[in-house]
Amino acid sequence: MDTTLQKTALITGASKGLGLALATALAQKGWKLLINARNAERLYKVQQELLKYTEVEAISGDVIDEIHLLQFPDRIAKWGGLDLIVNNASSLGMSPQPHLLDYPIEVIHTVFHTNVIAPLSLLQKVKNYLKSNAKIISVSSDAGVEAYAGWGAYGASKAALEHLSHILAVENPQWKVYWVDPGDMRTDMHQAAFPTEDISDRPLPEKSVPGFMELIEGNHPSGRYVSQQLIADLMMVR
Numbered sequence: 001m002d003t004t005l006q007k008t009a010l011i012t013g014a015s016k017g018l019g020l021a022l023a024t025a026l027a028q029k030g031w032k033l034l035i036n037a038r039n040a041e042r043l044y045k046v047q048q049e050l051l052k053y054t055e056v057e058a059i060s061g062d063v064i065d066e067i068h069l070l071q072f073p074d075r076i077a078k079w080g081g082l083d084l085i086v087n088n089a090s091s092l093g094m095s096p097q098p099h100l101l102d103y104p105i106e107v108i109h110t111v112f113h114t115n116v117i118a119p120l121s122l123l124q125k126v127k128n129y130l131k132s133n134a135k136i137i138s139v140s141s142d143a144g145v146e147a148y149a150g151w152g153a154y155g156a157s158k159a160a161l162e163h164l165s166h167i168l169a170v171e172n173p174q175w176k177v178y179w180v181d182p183g184d185m186r187t188d189m190h191q192a193a194f195p196t197e198d199i200s201d202r203p204l205p206e207k208s209v210p211g212f213m214e215l216i217e218g219n220h221p222s223g224r225y226v227s228q229q230l231i232a233d234l235m236m237v238r
């Protein structure tokens, strides 16, 4: 492959769930990847698996750790630019989720740091490497729009992530900025959100991937998208 044409992506939280599904889909299409997650062993295994398809760099660490985030630009500097950032790593907060009046404030700090401040901090650190037509995808949730009891910390953080993304889109028309509801997915985070429920009827994260690929490969304007709606629209066109 001509490496000057190779597309490049940074995906946070790519060791399982939706992040892994997206990383796998992009790797299979030959994208060069930089991935992260906290659990180094699991991340390393994912890196080894994806190396079958493409070039993959992995840095383990917590997105709320500024020293960790500062390592990203050095890795990307060698690449000659970044086409895509997927802010996927996220904190649900406590499981089960308490109502707001009983929610420990220190946990709310971590939820907002992980879900809102870290994506912005990462973007600040790598902004000089983003190509002029780069895409920034922040994974949100319907909980960022709907008011579900018990979802106050996580939901409010996703609402903040959505508004922050909207403002980034207005301030940076050279990039496409998407904030995306992936829908319910059978993942560890979903199980933590519904600790007493059998979640085996929820779709696997791979089912959400085509909606994200439509945004990544298409020419949609910046804005809020629902992955399942994008997929339904695609089916109508075919």
Ligand SMILES: NC(=O)c1ccc[n+]([C@@H]2O[C@H](COP(=O)([O-])OP(=O)(O)OC[C@H]3O[C@@H](n4cnc5c(N)ncnc54)[C@H](OP(=O)(O)O)[C@@H]3O)[C@@H](O)[C@H]2O)c1
Pocket (backbone or CB within 6 Å): 012, 013, 014, 015, 016, 017, 018, 019, 036, 037, 038, 039, 040, 042, 061, 062, 063, 064, 087, 088, 089, 090, 091, 114, 139, 140, 141, 142, 181, 182, 183, 184, 185, 186, 187, 188, 189, 190, 205
């Ligand atoms: N699952 C759903 O039903 C659902 C619905 C709506 C929206 N979402 C959103 O979809 C995205 C993916 O969620 P998921 O369900 O796929 O979650 P998941 O299966 O729990 O995977 C989360 C990934 O992020 C990593 N991660 C978590 N916290 C991190 C941190 N502080 N720093 C670095 N990496 C971190 C995890 O690895 P480590 O634990 O090793 O760090 C893992 O790779 C999230 O933004 C979530 O809010 C999910």
